[in-house]
Amino acid sequence: MKIVVGEWFRMPPVGTDIFKKLVNEAALKYDKSNGFQATPETNLPLVASILKEALHENVEMLLNCFICGGAVECSQCRYNDICGGSSAFASCICDDCENSEETPSIYAIRFAQIAD
């Protein structure tokens, strides 16, 4: 199962206990019409471990690259061991974008666009 941080997603029924754990302990956001969403408050590693146990499948966190919008796979990141997506809610940058000298400027421009 893949979860894109910041985007709404759904999951198979997990039972009340697991649901409570996800929402109360791991601060996963829930909304009847939209489903679930990982927000800045969410404890991502905890979500991953609860779901892994409940669904018996691997849970992968994905982020959207702030520069190009492409997927950033946390599990492939060299810093995954110290970050695990936990500090990088909502935004990080993908490997392709990372290696461009323009990236810092583009990052700033992208932010300015959203801010306006």
Next chain:
Amino acid sequence: MWVEKHRPRNPNTMIGNEEVRLAFLKWLKNWGKKSKPALLLGPPGIGKTTLVHAAADTLGYSVLELNASDVRTKTKLEERLAPSMLHSSLIEEKLLIFLDEVDGIYGRQDKGGVEFVQDLVKGSRHPIVMAANVEDDKKIQKLVKSAQVFKFQRLPPKLIEMAVKNILHREGLSLDQETLEKIVRSAKGDIRAAVNSAQVAVGAGEDVVTDMRDTSIGVVDALKLFFNASSSREALMAMRGCGAQPRDKIRAIFQSIMASGLQGEKLVKALEALSKADEIVEEIGETQNYRLLRYFDTILATKVFEALKGSDVHYKEESLPWPLQIRIWNEGKLLGEISQRLAAQHHTSSKQAALIYLPYVALLSKNSKSREDVVIARLRLDESQVKVLRKEELRVSQEVYKR
């Protein structure tokens, strides 16, 4: 220092915490007299202070910044800003009031701090922004209830790497990938730590990074930066970035001051400021309130730094031409005993204690009766030892003041 030089002046050029950054900008843009104050919460070195200044700048606000040392007690706070003044319409300028590091505000002496801030906030004609590291503190909790809270997280390692690389690039320098990764890893989401380490690393080669403990720079590097700092803020960065024990910082500064031949009024002022910092260390020891460490660094960077302004004090290692050394050494048993107790307390050799701590402790005691009481109690000095201490106080202060 790079952290100062490359501090983002515009919210757009910061990294991480995008949503919160946007939300804060929106808050300030839409600010009205009915708005709640903003409270920025989050770990160190991720840009709370930077964001407030950058946002204010781009939206045309002047910032009236009060830090922990201004606002730690209610009285001081009132000295700096009378609420009536801020509530009056006389100030037409677009002004943002920034209470940075509010977690440092409240010493145990002070009960009215929170209430005062709350009064201040009521009906303020200016946006009020507060920043703090913790939220589990009871007093911060009180503020949380009446504020709009913006929660910041540690910065993603990849973005830190990007930003550090960018700074290196702008400096026309580079670091190999392995070193860079080490720096980013040890920074643990704190970009200030990463930038400081990178600056040290390019200056001193890779060795520095390898035996760098945690994220911090050593006391020697920190002090060099401290004494060369061109502003209080830079001095603060230097102290913040250094994970040395507060006593070691004090001692090193003390030694450097004494070795510099600073004289008269300046010397007295510097030592008085240093003793303020020392009081905080005492308080931390007694209350185990390690949060005060931040306040301690602030004192060094404001009071001590200000006192040293314009004088030529540099970092000096060890052995000062301290005329007292020999005398103390030769002075009989009683002084030796005091030194031994000091040594135990400070975890150093009794020689070190005699050379460095004793004169210092004596000087502090001379300047303040309450400090003397503390020293006597902590070292459990008996009557005859107290007498020797007093003698020593006189001697040291004469030595110091005649310079």
